[in-house]
């Protein structure tokens with residue numbers, strides 16, 4: 522099972538983590554950048570590098586820590602996006618599984634979209650730049666065709 526960078530959200534943590542172990546991205550340092558775009562790029566570059574470097578075997582079963590920094594980034598994104606569209610809906614797939622989609626417009630034609638299968642902790646998410654807002658529900662759902670077409674492991 523190849524590991525993937527996934528969005529994780531529960532009562533103790535929200536941020537990016539590994540689909541196959543308990544590694545989560547914990548950025549070090551200040552929330553920098555002159556613009557939202559620059560901040561996002563720095564954040565994503567750091568995240569992708571750390572993700573590529575981590576060793577799943579060394580993160581089994583560890584408790585997911587609270588990550589204040591990640592929460593701060595998300596608050597910043599949320600606040601800056603406060604006047605834009607934010608939509609949430611549930612769709613039932615052909616095989617009966619239910620998926621919750623969230624579509625959050627970001628400034629500068631960005632979008633933050635997520636899909637979560639009912640009863641699962643893992644949330645798939647994508648940050649789009651030049652999204653072509655506003656996106657339709659079909660547009661958002663089509664981004665997750667790959668993830669959602671996989672049969673569950675049970």
Ligand SMILES: [Zn+2]
Pocket residue numbers: 524539540541542543544575576577578580
């Ligand atoms: Zn891992």
